[in-house]
Amino acid sequence: MITYAFQIFQSILKFSLVGVLSLCTNPNNQKPVTKTERPNILFCIADDASMKSFGAYGDTFINTPVIDNLAKEGVVFQNAYNGNPKCSPARACILTGKYSWQLKEAADHNGRFPLEFKTYPQLLAKKGYRVGYTGKGWGPGVYDTKDNPAGPEHNAIKLKPPYKGIADIDYAANFEAFLNNTPKETPFCFWLGAKEPHRFYELDSWKKSGRKLEEASVPPFYPDNEVVRGDLLDYANEVEWFDTHVGKAIKSLEEKELLKNTLVVISSDHGMPFPRVKGQIYEEGFHIPLIAYWKGKIISGRTVSDFISFSDLAPTFMEVTGEIPHQQMTGGSIVKQLFSSESGRIDTSRDHVLLGKERHDVGRSNEDGTDLAYPVRAIRNDSLLYVHNIKPERWPVGNPEFGFMNTDGSPTKSYLTNLKPEDEEYHYFEMNFDKKPENELYNIQKDPHCINNLAEKPEYKSVIKELRTQMETELIAQGDPRTLGKGDIFDQYIYYGKRLDYKTGKRISPLKYEKQTE
Known part of the structure; x- marks a missing residue:
């Protein structure tokens, strides 16, 4: 995709800022955004949720009504991929707009996020956006900047979770507090990063939620038995928790009359935390959900088959907000795919990843x-x-x-x-x-x-x-x-991370990390 990325970047350079802003118009010939009405961005990312766990991608035993409705009212990307099926490298691809193998230390899980790499939240903050995150941002790993690469942390508001495996962070409430403290005239870029359905799970929490073992769908690479079925149902509870918080976040936007000027993007960093999925180069590990909704701007009911990579998101967010993607970003913007009136393959060159x-x-x-x-x-x-x-x-x-x-x-x-x-x-x-x-x-x-x-x-x-x-x-x-x-x-x-003594086979403390500064 490098040729495609260079073509996109070169074409952007030919435009004046007005030209770039014009790319943000919708198919109904609405006026381009201006600096005083720049769109907001809400990026909602689950931790370890498979694409097929959401109803928008087919039959599933998991109930995700909020995300499914956003999919019906927005655009569903059928061929979206994370570039690297593990938490920190996948998230680094999103933030930097770079491919995994271009990330140096950040290509490894639990590594260091290089100070030299610019992230779209950092860049938008310099352009007047208020940025922040709740739950899980970039990680696990270490970074040199004051804030997490996803932005300043907003995790102060807690709750009592319904199951032991769920984090006590009230994602939606923290997002609402962020909105309450954001001046009305200030655009925002927020990362809602649920820590679910990352393990651990409360064992047999499926019984508390009134599920039945026969409801689970067992992939053919596992034996079909009560152990596996129960594990999948415990996982389902946590996927549904993510859907609940997305719903509350959307409600906050509606109540504050911000939804019509907010691009909402839903995704997950990789597939479910089960053998042969998370961390593995098979379809369920790296084929991720990607749904975009923007009331009145994105035509509803569309599905796009163009191949999309996580490295394409940062340049997209930059372009949507009227900014030129940073020269470090090697992915290609998908603004064209977002605002097309068509379904199917929008750009024939996007035929692989x-x-x-x-x-x-x-x-x-x-x-x-x-x-x-x-x-x-x-x-x-x-x-x-x-x-x-x-x-x-x-x-x-x-x-x-x-x-x-x-x-x-x-x-x-x-x-x-x-x-x-x-x-x-x-x-x-x-x-x-x-x-x-x-x-x-x-x-x-x-x-x-x-x-x-x-x-x-x-x-x-x-x-x-x-x-x-x-x-x-x-x-x-x-x-x-x-x-x-x-x-x-x-x-x-x-x-x-917590290292391993290969002589004893025991876990030992992580290495001491000394921060660098710009």
Whole structure:
């Protein structure tokens, strides 16, 4: 997508500021925004919620009426991807408008957010916007700026959650307090970052909510049993909690007569915190929800099939507010897709997306104890997903002796890791935790759960060659250190979370972090 991004940026430079502002008009030829009526932005992001957990993306056993209604009244992006399926690198892509492999330390999970990277909240704050966040912003990891890269924190207002696993932060109330303290003439940019449905969950909370085990839909890469079904239902409760707070936030905007001038965007950083999903390069891990609503500006009932990456959001937010995207931003604005009157493929050049990962969590080391990545690069188009596991000799989810640490602890994980080779269901363990071949190829249209690897079939040899060439050509143009043969740098970056003593297998304190200043 680098060529597309450069084209967009070059075209923007040709416009005067008035020209840029004119891009924010809707299809009904309304006047462009001016500096005195700049739009607000409310970005709502769940923590670990799969795309298919929202009714707007098909049948689900989870109830998300608020988000589903926003989808009906706005635009649904069918092919939105996070670039890297783990919390901090995915969120860094959103904030910086850069691809994961361009983020240096921030490409790793629980790393450092480089001071050199500008974020759209920082840039908009300098242009007169009031910015802030509640819940979870960028993280986990460390940063050098005074505030979180998502903005100043607004987490003072608490509540008593309905289940033990839910955070005690009242996201909607904190957002309302932020609005109350924002002068009416001042535009705002707010990040509503729920901490749900991140684990842990209150075990069997599904019983409290009156659910039934038969309601759950079990993916084919898990055994269908009460343990897995109960875990999925506990997860469902927390997804619904996110939907509730989005609803309250929208109500606050309505009551303050701000909704008509606010772009609302709904998403999640990656798929659910279950084996083979969160942190993994499979469809449910990196294919994320993306819904945009702007009353009177975005035509309702539309679905867009253009391929969108998280790196496209920052330049979009800049352009919507009448600002030129920062030169560091390598993603491409999707203003055209937001305000089109059409559904389907708006821009024919957006026919694929690149994905990748480096080090996510500790639990995989070499002889000197260095925390190693499980590097992957992938390309996804309308029908195929090609995955290149660059170091297939390594364990993809972390070494077994350390507990497969790139998968969150859960009843589902415990069930799978307790399976033995002689067990009838052992193939589920292999699907979720075993080593992988160097090349994987899946026909997403026929095999959306990525079960049947076509890479070993002779008839797909030329397809793999073509996809890999396309992928690596674009990655080289984007300066990807891994593709340029300098990928070991990602293993050298410091992990700032709770580390692992590889001799004892015990968790130890994080390294001391000294802040830098501009």
